[in-house]
Amino acid sequence: MKTVQRTDERILSSDIFDRDNKVQRPDHGQWAEPGREIPIYHRCQVLVVGGGPSGTAAAAAAAKQGADVALLERYNHLGGLSTGGLVIWIDRMTDWEGKLVIRGFAEELFDRLPQDAIAGPVREDWGSQDPAKAAHWSQRTAAYHGVVTWSPTIDPERLKLLSQEIVLERKVKLIYHSWAAVPIVEGGKVKGVVFESKEGRMAIMADVVVDATGDGDLFARAGAAFVNDIEEADVHHCMNTSWLFGGVDMTRWIAFKAGQPEQFSAFMARGREECGLFERPFVSWRNDVALFMGPRQSGYSALDVDDLTAVEVRSHRAMAAHLDFFKAHAPGFEDAFLMLSAPQIGVRHARRLTGVGAVLRSQWPVGLPLPDEIGVSPAVSPKFPNISIPYGALVPEQLDGLLACGRHISCDRNSHGFMREIPQCWITGQAAGVAAALAAQGGIDARDVDIAQLQAALLAQGVYLRPGAPAAAATQAVHASVAA
Incomplete structure (x- = not known):
C-alpha cells in the first residue's frame, strides 16, 4: 500500500493498493474468423460512441447544433461513471475565486436536476474563504485549500433519467445495449463502426464519428497514435x-x-x-x-x-x-x-490520444487562453490560474473522420489527473459534438472546422470561453501541427 499525500497539485490524500499476483494466460491457439457481409443498421451525420459524460454531452450538443445524431451505448443508461460508476461526487466546476467556469451542458444538467437530487454549497458561498464554511464543506467534498467550491454530489438515477431525456428531446437516435467493436476505416478516414448486440453484428455509417469510449477503443483500433504512460504517485491510473x-x-x-x-x-x-x-x-x-x-x-x-x-x-x-x-x-x-x-x-485511465494539440503541465503556470480554446478547467490549486483546453486536444494527429472527447483526449500524464474528471468530460464532449456537427454540415473534415465558428457556436450553447488570440492563428497552428 502507498499513501499519496495531498499537495498543491493533488486535492486529496488517498491510499493506493497494489495488485494481486497476475496469473499468466495460457496460449490456446487461434481460430480464423470467416469473412461476411453485415447489414447497415443506420446512417447519420454524427455518430457518438459511448454514452458517458462526454458522449452524452457530445450527442446533445451536436443535435442542438442541428445535426442528425446517433448515440451508441453498451449499458442501459447514460452518464457513464457519473451514474453507473457511482462517481456521484462531481469535481470542482468553479475556479478558486468562485467563478463558474464549467458551464454549457453541465450547467443545463444542474439547472434541470430536482433540487433534492443535489447536495452542495449555495451559490453565494462559492469561492468563500470563511474558515467556518470551509471547514464545514471540507468534510463534504466541496472545500479545498480553505476555499468553498461548487463540487456537489448528485442522485445517479436522476442524472441517468435527465441525460436520457435531453438527448431524446433533441431527436438523437439512442441505441442501448450495443457495443462498438471495429471502426470502419477507408483511406485513412473513419466512416462508421461495426457494433455487436443481441441482434448480432451490424454497422452504422456516419460523416463524423466521436470516440467517447473513455479508453480510446475506436481511435486505437483505427490506427491513431496514443500514449498510456502513467503518473505513479497519483490515483489517476x-x-x-x-x-x-x-x-x-x-x-x-x-x-x-x-x-x-x-x-x-x-x-x-x-x-x-x-x-x-x-x-x-x-x-x-x-x-x-x-x-x-x-x-x-x-x-x-x-x-x-x-x-x-x-x-x-x-x-x-x-x-x-x-x-x-x-x-x-x-x-x-x-x-x-x-x-x-x-x-x-x-x-481512470487506459489510453490518451496523440492529438494535434494537448493539455500540458507546462501550460499550468501561464493560464493564457489558447487560440483554439474550447473550454476552461479550474486549476488544481490556487497557485495556478485557470487552464485552457485546446480544440487540438480532440483532433488526432493523422486519422480523419474522428474526434475524441472525455478522459482519453490528448494531454500529458500530469494534466490527465484533472482532465479525466466528470466536468472536464462534459466540456470536451460538448466541444466535440459541436465540431462534429459543423464538420458534417459543412462537408469538411473535423480538423478543418473554422475555430472562430466553433467558438461562436460553443458560446451560443452557454460554454465559458475567454478572449484570446485571433482564431485564424489557431487554424493555422492546427494545420501546421498536422503538416509537421
Missing part, C-alpha cells in the same frame, strides 16, 4: 468498483471524523490491518447514504479482461468486508446495509 451503503448517519460519521482525529486515525489504521483493502466513506446526496470510491487498486490494466475481472472480484469482497467492519466500529454505521455496487467499473 488506479481502478476500483465504487459502492453505496444505505441506512447510515453521515452527520454522526463526520462529527467523529472531524471532532476526534486521533480516534479516527486509529480507526483507519485498524481498518487497514483487518480488511487489507480499506477506504473511508464520502458524503452523497443524502445523509443516509454513504459513498465509497475506493479502495483504489494499482497495477491493473483497463484493457485486460482478466485484470478487469480481478478488480471486480477484489472490490466486491472489499465491499462486504467494509460493511462488517463499519457496522462494528464506525459511528453512524450501526444499521448500514449493502445498497448498491456500481454497475460500471471505475476506470
Whole structure:
C-alpha cells in the first residue's frame, strides 16, 4: 500500500493498493474468423460512441447544433461513471475565486436536476474563504485549500433519467445495449463502426464519428497514435468498483471524523490491518447514504479482461468486508446495509490520444487562453490560474473522420489527473459534438472546422470561453501541427 499525500497539485490524500499476483494466460491457439457481409443498421451525420459524460454531452450538443445524431451505448443508461460508476461526487466546476467556469451542458444538467437530487454549497458561498464554511464543506467534498467550491454530489438515477431525456428531446437516435467493436476505416478516414448486440453484428455509417469510449477503443483500433504512460504517485491510473451503503448517519460519521482525529486515525489504521483493502466513506446526496470510491487498486490494466475481472472480484469482497467492519466500529454505521455496487467499473485511465494539440503541465503556470480554446478547467490549486483546453486536444494527429472527447483526449500524464474528471468530460464532449456537427454540415473534415465558428457556436450553447488570440492563428497552428 502507498499513501499519496495531498499537495498543491493533488486535492486529496488517498491510499493506493497494489495488485494481486497476475496469473499468466495460457496460449490456446487461434481460430480464423470467416469473412461476411453485415447489414447497415443506420446512417447519420454524427455518430457518438459511448454514452458517458462526454458522449452524452457530445450527442446533445451536436443535435442542438442541428445535426442528425446517433448515440451508441453498451449499458442501459447514460452518464457513464457519473451514474453507473457511482462517481456521484462531481469535481470542482468553479475556479478558486468562485467563478463558474464549467458551464454549457453541465450547467443545463444542474439547472434541470430536482433540487433534492443535489447536495452542495449555495451559490453565494462559492469561492468563500470563511474558515467556518470551509471547514464545514471540507468534510463534504466541496472545500479545498480553505476555499468553498461548487463540487456537489448528485442522485445517479436522476442524472441517468435527465441525460436520457435531453438527448431524446433533441431527436438523437439512442441505441442501448450495443457495443462498438471495429471502426470502419477507408483511406485513412473513419466512416462508421461495426457494433455487436443481441441482434448480432451490424454497422452504422456516419460523416463524423466521436470516440467517447473513455479508453480510446475506436481511435486505437483505427490506427491513431496514443500514449498510456502513467503518473505513479497519483490515483489517476488506479481502478476500483465504487459502492453505496444505505441506512447510515453521515452527520454522526463526520462529527467523529472531524471532532476526534486521533480516534479516527486509529480507526483507519485498524481498518487497514483487518480488511487489507480499506477506504473511508464520502458524503452523497443524502445523509443516509454513504459513498465509497475506493479502495483504489494499482497495477491493473483497463484493457485486460482478466485484470478487469480481478478488480471486480477484489472490490466486491472489499465491499462486504467494509460493511462488517463499519457496522462494528464506525459511528453512524450501526444499521448500514449493502445498497448498491456500481454497475460500471471505475476506470481512470487506459489510453490518451496523440492529438494535434494537448493539455500540458507546462501550460499550468501561464493560464493564457489558447487560440483554439474550447473550454476552461479550474486549476488544481490556487497557485495556478485557470487552464485552457485546446480544440487540438480532440483532433488526432493523422486519422480523419474522428474526434475524441472525455478522459482519453490528448494531454500529458500530469494534466490527465484533472482532465479525466466528470466536468472536464462534459466540456470536451460538448466541444466535440459541436465540431462534429459543423464538420458534417459543412462537408469538411473535423480538423478543418473554422475555430472562430466553433467558438461562436460553443458560446451560443452557454460554454465559458475567454478572449484570446485571433482564431485564424489557431487554424493555422492546427494545420501546421498536422503538416509537421
